[in-house]
Amino acid sequence: MSRRTRRTAPVTCPCGLPAPYADCCGRLHRGEAGAATAEQLMRSRYSAFAVGDEAYLLRSWHSTTRPPRLELDPGPRWVRLEILGTTDGSAFHSTGTVEFRAHYVDGGRTGEQHENSRFTREGGAWVYVDGVSLP
Ligand SMILES: [Zn+2]
Numbered sequence: 001m002s003r004r005t006r007r008t009a010p011v012t013c014p015c016g017l018p019a020p021y022a023d024c025c026g027r028l029h030r031g032e033a034g035a036a037t038a039e040q041l042m043r044s045r046y047s048a049f050a051v052g053d054e055a056y057l058l059r060s061w062h063s064t065t066r067p068p069r070l071e072l073d074p075g076p077r078w079v080r081l082e083i084l085g086t087t088d089g090s091a092f093h094s095t096g097t098v099e100f101r102a103h104y105v106d107g108g109r110t111g112e113q114h115e116n117s118r119f120t121r122e123g124g125a126w127v128y129v130d131g132v133s134l135p
């Protein structure tokens with residue numbers, strides 16, 4: 001038995017939908033499904049932050065804005081995602097925005113990230129472009 005602790009896949013999906021992780025964002029993380037909408041991609045990226053899937057974050061990032069590499073800060077634990085609003089981003093659109101509030105706990109303190117993210121399609125797949133932080 002290893003005494004090292006490691007992150008294990010959560011049972012309930014971190015994105016907040018009432019589904020097991022394996023059947024929800026886990027399918028996107030494993031590459032078995034693609035996001036149908038910008039909101040679904042946003043949820044899957046939030047879940048990737050929650051489970052520490054850096055590779056998924058990079059491959060769901062637009063090639064022109066993607067950082068060369070990503071090392072997630074192990075501090076914050078992402079505890080809840082609120083989708084506040086969306087524009088476009090459906091199966092019939094090629095761009096979309098998602099405004100969200102992501103709640104975290106870091107060292108016993110709670111915080112939140114409020115952002116309006118922009119999404120587009122690259123090679124047909126929804127990808128994250130960039131985001132504007134909101135107060
Ligand atoms: Zn999910």
